[in-house]
Amino acid sequence: MTNDANRTKKDRMRFTKNTVSSTLCYIAILFNVLYFVNIYSSDVGDYFYNINIGMSVIYNLLFLLFTFLCSEGVKNYSKGYSIFTIIIGALQIVRIFEIPMKAHNAIISLNKVDVQVMDDAQFTTVVIFLVISAACCLTAGVIGLVKTTILENYKKETGLN
Amino acid sequence: MASLSLKNLNKIYDNNVQAVFDFNIDINDGELIVLVGPSGCGKSTTLRMVAGLEDISSGTLIIDGKDVTKMPPKDRDIAMVFQNYALYAHMTVYENMAFSLTLLHENPNVIHEKVMAAAEILGLTDQLNKKPKQLSGGQRQRVAMGRAIVRTPKVFLFDEPLSNLDAKLRGATRREILLLHKRLGATMLYVTHDQTEALTLADRIVCMSMGYVQQIGTPLELYDTPANVFVASFIGLPPMNFFDATVCGGKLLLDGGASVSLSDEEAKLLSSYDGKMITLGVRPENITIGDDVKVKVNNCENLGQTTLVHGTMNGHKITAKLREWCNYKHGEEITVSFNRKHFFDKETTNAIR
Structure with a gap:
């Protein structure tokens, strides 16, 4: 890319939104929804009837809220929201080791028959959903951070708003 | 830019009402023609026929030597500025101006350069991140003009663009349009019922009444040597x-x-x-x-x-x-x-x- 084109691209950022990052945030929300729909449709005795699943419901609601806020924030080149989006992405990875991993390893007795709470297929599915959701958040955050830095430097350089 | 030729243009609606009768004019490249007349005289209908928003009942419309009578509006390479601005409320000024080029899948950097150039001409550089509701009527109309400018069309069409503005703003925007015309050297067709706009803007005026062209001439010709009682009474304030x-x-x-x-x-x-x-x-x-x-x-x-x-x-x-x-x-x-x-x-x- 020539210097002129590069400069025009930077200048364009003053008036255009970071739609790539915000779209990635929406995709992250979508895959998180697929994740919890998959988990909450599980019907394996009373394994899920505990405080953890309650906390999971609350976390999912907070995830939806904050990721949506982040989508708006990164769209408007906010450094803070970009960092927050990266944190949310990292937490999505951590979540794999909570409910999915524990449920995959758990075996309960139903009518005196041992049953695996989460079979391999469901485990693979929910892990994929969470990984995609996390990847989208991390990418959105990193792109947001890079673009915001470029834009801030450009504005400083030119003195434009 | 282009020349424009309207030959025997007629408009007859489905209910057999004829709005325009045998409209003939040859418009030169870079000329600003104002269609003036009272409400219902057929001036907006004529403009809409040129834009392709109304079917031409009979006659021929030639833009830049090409017969576009049956051509759909998108292929005519014209831009129209409306009285009510027709801006997208959810888009910023920049996005409104860039929208038509985005639809044409133009290179984003090229779009940016065109939008910035148009904004510079219209004095909108500081308003580009604002939404239309944050702008005054005059600024909104300038955005509408900017949206037309970025497309660099062959012909600009203005349909009573100043009617929604107050008297002071109307005068200022009128002068801006005149400057714009001088700067772009564009072929423009402008509809108004306001004779002051017609006299101050036009290279030539087409005075219409009841669907008929009453007189075509320079502002001075219409003022000084009106062709009939209608033109004499319509042009000039207070009237003759x-x-x-x-x-x-x-x-x-x-x-x-x-x-x-x-x-x-x-x-x-x-x-x-x-x-x-x-x-x-x-x-x-x-x-x-x-x-x-x-x-x-x-x-x-x-x-x-x-x-x-x-x-x-x-x-x-x-x-x-x-x-x-x-x-x-x-x-x-x-x-x-x-x-x-x-x-x-x-x-x-x-x-x-």
Whole structure:
């Protein structure tokens, strides 16, 4: 890319939104929804009837809220929201080791028959959903951070708003 | 930019109402043509036919040498600016201006450069991140113009773009349009019912009434040598005064008894009308204090540099625009002269030349 084109691209950022990052945030929300729909449709005795699943419901609601806020924030080149989006992405990875991993390893007795709470297929599915959701958040955050830095430097350089 | 040719354009609606009758004009490259006339005269319909928003019932429309009569609007390479701006409320000024080029999948950097250039021309550089609701009427109209400019169309069409603005803003935006035309050198077709806009903007004016073209000419031609009573009454503010008069040798006998003397040239012009009744037209600004006819003053409107004197002359209403500050009282009688007269055939209403 020539210097002129590069400069025009930077200048364009003053008036255009970071739609790539915000779209990635929406995709992250979508895959998180697929994740919890998959988990909450599980019907394996009373394994899920505990405080953890309650906390999971609350976390999912907070995830939806904050990721949506982040989508708006990164769209408007906010450094803070970009960092927050990266944190949310990292937490999505951590979540794999909570409910999915524990449920995959758990075996309960139903009518005196041992049953695996989460079979391999469901485990693979929910892990994929969470990984995609996390990847989208991390990418959105990193792109947001890079673009915001470029834009801030450009504005400083030119003195434009 | 391009030339434009409208040949025998007619518009007949499904209910058999004919809105435009045999419209003919050749518009040169870079010319600003103003269609002017009262509401319902067919000027907007003509513009919409050029834009492709109305089907052409019969006739031919040629843009830049190419027959576009049956061509859909998107292929005509024209841009239209509407009275109500037609901006997208959820988009910023920048996005509104860039939108048409985005639809054409133009390179984003090229779009940016065009939008910035248009914003610079229109003085919108500081407003690019604002939404239309945060702008004044004049600024919104400039955005609408910017949206047209970025497309660099062959022809610009304006459909009463200043009608929604207040008087002060209208004047300022009018001057901006004029500057824009000079700067872009673009072919423009502009519709208005405001004769001031027509006179100040146009290279040539098309005056319309009841679907018919009444006269095409420069602003001065329409003002100075109106083709008929309609054009004479429509162009000029305050409008021209009209009186029925009978040609009698070197004089005009006005309805009601007063008489007006004619110059040799005028008498020669009216020689074939001797003994017949004609319509005499006198612009208010062509009336001065003199010694020809008596006027009974009804009221005066002082406008600073000039005074509008409304009165009656042998029972006929008359308005004079005097170039001095006057304070005539109601009922006072003054004597005036007509400096320049226009003569119209009583039957055809056409100017006698």
